[in-house]
Amino acid sequence: MSFLDLLTMSASNLWRRKLRTCLTILGVIIGTTSIVVMLSLGFGLKRSYLKQVESSGGLTTVNVYSGNDYYYWGDEDSSSTEKIELTDEVIDEISQMEHVKFVSPILNAELILKQGVYQCYANVKAMSYDALEKMNIPLEYGSIPTSDEEVRFIFGNNIITDFSNTKTNEYYWDTGELPDVDLKGDFFAIYDTDAYFSSMWGDSEGNKVQAPKKYIVSNTSLVSGGVDEYNEYSYNIYANIDAMKKQLKKVFKNKAIPGQPTTKSGKPYSYWVYNEAYVQVDDFNYVTDVQKAISDMGLQAHSNAEYVESTQKQFSTIQMALGGIGSVALIVAAISIANTMMMSIYERTKEIGIIKVLGCSLGNIRSLFLMEAAFIGFIGGFLGLILSYGLSAVLNKVLARYAGDMFGTGSSVGISYIPLWLSGLALIFAIFVGIIAGFLPAIRAMKLSPLSAIKTE
Amino acid sequence: MSEPKSDPVIQVKDLYKFYSIGSNRVKALNGVDFTINRGEFCSIVGTSGSGKSTLLNMLAGLEKPSKGQIVISGHHIERLNENQLVKFRREHVGFIFQSFNLLPTMNAVENVALPLTFRGISKKTRLAKAAKMLDLVGLKKQRFHKPTQMSGGQQQRVGVARALVVQPEIIFADEPTGNLDSNTSAEVMNLMKKIVREQNLTLIMVTHDNHLASFADRIFHIRDGKILKIEDNTNKEVLNDEEI
Numbered sequence: 017m018s019f020l021d022l023l024t025m026s027a028s029n030l031w032r033r034k035l036r037t038c039l040t041i042l043g044v045i046i047g048t049t050s051i052v053v054m055l056s057l058g059f060g061l062k063r064s065y066l067k068q069v070e071s072s073g074g075l076t077t078v079n080v081y082s083g084n085d086y087y088y089w090g091d092e093d094s095s096s097t098e099k100i101e102l103t104d105e106v107i108d109e110i111s112q113m114e115h116v117k118f119v120s121p122i123l124n125a126e127l128i129l130k131q132g133v134y135q136c137y138a139n140v141k142a143m144s145y146d147a148l149e150k151m152n153i154p155l156e157y158g159s160i161p162t163s164d165e166e167v168r169f170i171f172g173n174n175i176i177t178d179f180s181n182t183k184t185n186e187y188y189w190d191t192g193e194l195p196d197v198d199l200k201g202d203f204f205a206i207y208d209t210d211a212y213f214s215s216m217w218g219d220s221e222g223n224k225v226q227a228p229k230k231y232i233v234s235n236t237s238l239v240s241g242g243v244d245e246y247n248e249y250s251y252n253i254y255a256n257i258d259a260m261k262k263q264l265k266k267v268f269k270n271k272a273i274p275g276q277p278t279t280k281s282g283k284p285y286s287y288w289v290y291n292e293a294y295v296q297v298d299d300f301n302y303v304t305d306v307q308k309a310i311s312d313m314g315l316q317a318h319s320n321a322e323y324v325e326s327t328q329k330q331f332s333t334i335q336m337a338l339g340g341i342g343s344v345a346l347i348v349a350a351i352s353i354a355n356t357m358m359m360s361i362y363e364r365t366k367e368i369g370i371i372k373v374l375g376c377s378l379g380n381i382r383s384l385f386l387m388e389a390a391f392i393g394f395i396g397g398f399l400g401l402i403l404s405y406g407l408s409a410v411l412n413k414v415l416a417r418y419a420g421d422m423f424g425t426g427s428s429v430g431i432s433y434i435p436l437w438l439s440g441l442a443l444i445f446a447i448f449v450g451i452i453a454g455f456l457p458a459i460r461a462m463k464l465s466p467l468s469a470i471k472t473e
Numbered sequence: 474m475s476e477p478k479s480d481p482v483i484q485v486k487d488l489y490k491f492y493s494i495g496s497n498r499v500k501a502l503n504g505v506d507f508t509i510n511r512g513e514f515c516s517i518v519g520t521s522g523s524g525k526s527t528l529l530n531m532l533a534g535l536e537k538p539s540k541g542q543i544v545i546s547g548h549h550i551e552r553l554n555e556n557q558l559v560k561f562r563r564e565h566v567g568f569i570f571q572s573f574n575l576l577p578t579m580n581a582v583e584n585v586a587l588p589l590t591f592r593g594i595s596k597k598t599r600l601a602k603a604a605k606m607l608d609l610v611g612l613k614k615q616r617f618h619k620p621t622q623m624s625g626g627q628q629q630r631v632g633v634a635r636a637l638v639v640q641p642e643i644i645f646a647d648e649p650t651g652n653l654d655s656n657t658s659a660e661v662m663n664l665m666k667k668i669v670r671e672q673n674l675t676l677i678m679v680t681h682d683n684h685l686a687s688f689a690d691r692i693f694h695i696r697d698g699k700i701l702k703i704e705d706n707t708n709k710e711v712l713n714d715e716e717i
Binding site: 375 | 530533535536555556559560562563564566568570574576578587588590591592593595596635639
């Protein structure tokens, strides 16, 4: 028998027993849906977690610190290796590593920003133009500061809440009102904060000190997003590292720049030492490798990779449990397929006998019944997938708010997510379950005696 | 009709079939020997329980003999396994049943084409052949009727067409007119006989009715699993036709 003949014959047999076929298919629909939706919850969980991690520091980012005690974080065994300083040379070395997309030193500058009655203690992260550009910081307005201009800032979208009213000493969190700061306007920047404080309260000996020079900063850019929204750039102020170096040299002249190490006699080095570097890896899978290589250099390296991996593992366990619960329904559906096929074989004993007498080969008879079962699996799986997508959409719509609160993710990421490969796999699996369930009945049909056809009822 | 006698198509030697019903051993066939030649129309006649159906089933490879040999067109069918038996039936045998056994979901032409489907013949060819066969049995108009829309006689004509469509060497018929009234029975019998003659086929028919058996060239009388006598009917043929 040709494949097409087998197909049409088994399909027409199913069609003949419409109601029973439909009921059996319904079982498969429920089974497939329950598995797919359960698994989709797990995938949604993983995905929203990844998004969350991405928004709070990135998945492919490695933060590098010099072996300074200030930045000692824990895990890294920094005592065994020689501590080295983060200099331009070291940065260069890191940039040569495999899978490193780009690396930028971070020069931290602490300064005071003033506008009207408002002021802010700002920790500015000065980075290279290249890095700032490649970080793809979403900007509400403005542009990435270049090295050719005066120091210019990119404000994080939450920075405005760091401004306090110098008269009342109140912050946004005290008043609940946003400070009346024009982020697009000009700011006074005070780089020599020690001198500033001394000028206000006197120096250690109580002498009056002249207030340090203020510098005007204008044309700042802003990270997009409201005050209530959070991303990895929200609480930072970025600046161009070359412009910042030029500015600091201008401000401090021959004095030591705060944060830069000095010789024993208190004189600054002729080169820059950074306390932080920002490394971007090209793929999440290589983050640990790069991290390891940097640690081996005697630096401290931190990334989200380990943490993310262990959390992902936990989520996989949860997902497997959910899938297990979901699969119970499919097992029941499989039993119901087997039952339906058995019934239909008992009903069709005579018919099977007839086609056997007429010369239908045993293999063909088996194929006929396997195909019927596979058909049930296929149709059930297909409709189940459609239902799953519908259900997943409903879940995302209805539960998004609660889930958003629960997992701390935005409503933009659903809690249920069906990857394309899962739907493909689910369909194949449903067909497979059908075939497995139909196997025993098919063998039984094959072994039926052709004599039953001769017997008259 | 003397030439075909030299061409045996079925040879049965020393055939036994035992059944165990509880502790009793029933001898359904108790040593049967005969030879049937190509183009012969034979009927096996006997009362119910005489073993006539068992004999037919074994000739068609539906039951295994307990002992003995069955050679059909050179094949020892008692030695074939089930798969080979199915293949043997597909290639050599046509079947006509008492209860017609048409598939209720298919119309006449599809039912006739069914055995060709099992041979893997394309849909177009098999439907064309089936239609031709239906013309031959006089059911041109009923081609697309479902079995439920046809009379018993018409259904059995479809059954005959289905047996013939594969151009078999041998046709087995098990009480082919058992479910038909006497007029229709005669019609179907004459149809079968005519086609068998025209196409030089071998037809073996089982019946309990002596009158129907007398349509055949040779009549095997069977009782208690043994052949009582073989009646050669070729000379009385003219007479038989007149009786009807």
